[in-house]
Amino acid sequence: MANNTIKTIIVCGAGTMGSGIAQVAATAGFKVIQFDLNESMLVKAGQSIKKSLQKFVEKGKISPEVVDSALSNIHYTADITECKGELVIEAIIENKDAKVGLFNQLFMNNGPQLMVASNTSSISIDLIAESITYPSQLVGMHFFNPAPMMKLVEVIKGKYTNPTIVEQIADLALIMQKTPVICKDSPGFIVNRVARPYYLEAMHLVQNGKATIEQVDAVLTSIGFKMGPFKLMDLIGLDINYSVSTIVWEDLGKPLRLKPAAIQKDKIDQGLLGVKTKKGFYQYD
Ligand SMILES: NC(=O)c1ccc[n+]([C@@H]2O[C@H](COP(=O)([O-])OP(=O)(O)OC[C@H]3O[C@@H](n4cnc5c(N)ncnc54)[C@H](O)[C@@H]3O)[C@@H](O)[C@H]2O)c1
Missing domain, CATH: 1.10.1040.50 (N-(1-d-carboxylethyl)-l-norvaline Dehydrogenase; domain 2)
Known part of the structure; x- marks a missing residue:
């Protein structure tokens, strides 16, 4: 495994995918900052994460202690200045300009070493990379719905992506008990x-x-x-x-x-x- 230096993951978007990804990351022991512009989505995410974790306890898949620790790992915010960490996993609307704007703002807050992973289902990683400040820091990390249940994660290596980051993200997927598959950047990647x-x-x-x-x-x-x-x-x-x-x-x-x-x-x-x-x-x- 690559040397994983990730401690805090900023999960952007608290909708269907963002809430699931925050749950997965927090259960795997990472500190999570869940960011969304819409405060009501943050409240909804908090409720659905709690409900989903409880279902895992009922099925005997995790202990109540894991639930407590996962829930305490997540901080919900609508304030982008609170988004400080080593990695962003972005799951906002499927719109290139929105994703580019968000990444550039997060680079300004965190510096050039920030790794940024997009959960986009279909937007070209190379196309996003061409409009962001640090193109080699961008990788695709495509989870499937519902993220806490589905094992597959497509890791998309764009032509600008730093290969070490690809390795780190594939390792991260393994730590999250997922199955990473490294894909090339092409329309819809593999599954879609x-x-x-x-x-x-x-x-x-x-x-x-x-x-x-x-x-x-x-x-x-x-x-x-x-x-x-x-x-x-x-x-x-x-x-x-x-x-x-x-x-x-x-x-x-x-x-x-x-x-x-x-x-x-x-x-x-x-x-x-x-x-x-x-x-x-x-x-x-
Ligand atoms: N729904 C799926 O099955 C699925 C599966 C894999 C990947 N994806 C991808 O994940 C991403 C999110 O999809 P979803 O289904 O979770 O969408 P969703 O509509 O459920 O949630 C999107 C969230 O992003 C928030 N948002 C919008 N713009 C924002 C911004 N600039 N900053 C912060 N938050 C913002 C919205 O308030 C909303 O809460 C998309 O790129 C989509 O293609 C979706």
């Missing part, structure tokens, strides 16, 4: 590239009146998929899934077969984003 047709073909079928949402999900789960595409999109968040589709489609030269689906855009326009808004393709209470 391969999974695109799973979502898009399902939506095109429904959009063209050839099947219902329930039918598609039932058929796919009956042949062994853990979740049908519509349930899975609701879990991911329709806004996030749509942004990923759009970026992968554009980066690959807009092939017709990967065109984002209108039924997904309609849901987003109505504010129906899936589990996080309690309504998407399905309703949740």
